[in-house]
Amino acid sequence: RLEGLRIEALGVVTNKSFYGAYRGFGKDKGSKLMERIMDWVAQEGNLDPVEVRRKNFIQSHEFPYKNICGAVYDSGNYPVLLEEAVKVGEVDSWRKKQRELRPKGKHIGIGVAFVVEPAGIAAPNARFSGLVQARVRITPDGLTEVFTDRTEIGQGAERTNTLVVCQILGVKPEEVIIKPVSSDIIGMGPISSRGAVYSVSALARAARGVRAIIVKYASAFFQDDPENIRLEQGRIFSRKNPENCLSYKELADRFYFRPGPRGLPKEMQLNHETLLDVSTSWYSPNNAENPSTTYTTFAASADLAVVEVDVETGVTKILKYVHIHDAGKIISPDIVDGQIYGGVVQGIGEALSEEVIYNDRGELVTDSYADFVIPTSLDAPDIIIRHFETPSPYTELGTKGMGESPIISGKAAILSAIEDALSPFRIRLTESPATRERVRQWVRKATER
Known part of the structure; x- marks a missing residue:
């Protein structure tokens, strides 16, 4: 806790090597x-x-x-x-x-x-903003694809992203595909320890969006309340009758190949909830509420x-x-x-x-x-x-x-x-x-x- 602060800066130009980005720099x-x-x-x-x-x-x-x-x-x-x-x-x-x-x-x-x-550096109105994007998609064969801005540089990003998706969607790790990072996804990458702050938060939002669609469908399919629907070990079921379940492959088949009345409820068809594919953004609440904070x-x-x-x-x-x-x-x-x-x-x-x-x-x-x-x-x-x-x-x-x-x-x-x-x-x-x-x-x- 500091009650007073005075900063004096002195700039010096030399012909020596400059101070570059290194872990924890500054x-x-x-x-x-x-x-x-x-x-x-x-x-x-x-x-x-x-x-x-x-x-x-x-x-x-x-x-x-x-x-x-x-x-x-x-x-x-x-x-x-x-x-x-x-x-x-x-x-x-x-x-x-x-x-x-x-x-x-x-x-x-x-x-x-x-x-x-x-x-998680984020400066308002600057390139290092508090904005990031993520996408989660269930493929037609029932696998889970993940798109984020987080590059794997040896810090365990792919494994962390996999664990986040498994936790939210109840899929198995071997059923998750981490797609190569592309500039199509908005974000600044893992700099300044942003991975667990920005990329993971955006990924969690996208995975929850996919989960909400699945729970809505499963609630109608099993004729049970949404709070009773479980997603575990690659299975979707009602806790009242765990033996009666759907695999993610069966779920994808109903969405992508049989999206008519036998596959999807009428309400989901009319609301265009016919894809297990969610792309979303995440913006730092701290940065939004407190523009003077840069982390x-x-x-x-x-x-x-x-x-x-x-x-x-x-x-x-x-x-x-x-x-x-x-x-x-x-x-x-x-x-x-x-x-x-x-x-x-x-x-x-x-x-x-x-x-x-x-x-x-x-x-x-x-x-x-x-x-x-x-x-x-x-x-x-x-x-x-x-x-x-x-x-x-x-x-x-x-x-x-x-x-x-x-x-x-x-x-x-x-x-x-x-x-x-x-x-x-x-x-x-x-x-x-x-x-x-x-x-x-x-x-x-x-x-x-």
């Missing part, structure tokens, strides 16, 4: 600065860094919450996330070990970070890192890592976990080794992976993940975007832990990454003071 800079400030406030006031963050939280009853810049945070329970990180991370136990090991020359550090990820949802995560820093070699070893996450309603937990594992490791790389270096002549020195060191699976620590769900009121299924928060919080938590480990030297981390050379340099300068 958001990582602001979050890292905020987390550094939180730690420094704790140091100056001799306070617990966890307590400093807790005191500044937006509380759960205050959502939706409009900040001083006009952005509207949709939902959350920040204190619960932080408390879980402290509990799972066993902070008290590590603090005790820290005190015991420092006289022996071992420098343990406990770092905490809490970040909010604005997800629809706000995921959050609390991270806790424990490290050991060897002040002689500069090596940082990660002893424990905890990530507590809230991405609203989760469709596929294992896909979300995969996003978190990858994102946290990327954050660790940014915190410890990844750096673009130029020499005095402006020539790029780190121009290969031999020099620009990225972490591999061998460098990744065990990451403990816990999920909490506070559904977003602004999306169809309560989902939120979450693809960027792990890299943002990962970097901040590691830097916080390193600074805590080096606290006997009164070192403040004002630059990153904390490479071996840089850590040794910091310690050397501190001991010379």
Whole structure:
């Protein structure tokens, strides 16, 4: 929670490489600065860094919450996330070990970070709008075709879309066909974690539209109330008589090949409800109601890192890592976990080794992976993940975007832990990454003071 804000911007032109789009870009800079400030406030006031963050939280009853810049945070329970990180991370136990090991020359550090990820960028009256389109169609042979703007780039989009359709229409995953992305479908793609916000919401609306047609027909066919109609495991039936059912192939046959009086009720014929094909749009309610907000949802995560820093070699070893996450309603937990594992490791790389270096002549020195060191699976620590769900009121299924928060919080938590480990030297981390050379340099300068 901020009660005042002043922004000063300085533009600098260089001949070096520009800052381009990378996971969490822009958001990582602001979050890292905020987390550094939180730690420094704790140091100056001799306070617990966890307590400093807790005191500044937006509380759960205050959502939706409009900040001083006009952005509207949709939902959350920040204190619960932080408390879980402290509990799972066993902070008290590590603090005790820290005190015991420092006289022996071992420098343990406990770092905490809490970040909010604005997800689903949408600027009113701009190309990045809050509009997206989706289409769901039952084919003549009873399969389900899905058309969205969401490109599969390794983030599990096709599987997520399949699960959404299966949940709403009760079809089997093998009966769903995700069509290749086409520019015929309006949308901006998966950028800025828009997939679970925009594409999924539009898809859910389209699937519900198809479901409404099916339920209306099945109600007449089974001569039962609409609320008794069930769509499960590729079957359409009344809960009063589950044995009497229709398959989707039989349903498609009645709509496409026998749409006359024997196939469809007269009312559906007159209303032109003769196709199992719905194309619809979705526009961000948050963006519509609050034009000053540029994001629809706000995921959050609390991270806790424990490290050991060897002040002689500069090596940082990660002893424990905890990530507590809230991405609203989760469709596929294992896909979300995969996003978190990858994102946290990327954050660790940014915190410890990844750096673009130029020499005095402006020539790029780190121009290969031999020099620009990225972490591999061998460098990744065990990451403990816990999920909490506070559904977003602004999306169809309560989902939120979450693809960027792990890299943002990962970097901040590691830097916080390193600074805590080096606290006997009164070192403040004002630059990153904390490479071996840089850590040794910091310690050397501190001991010379």
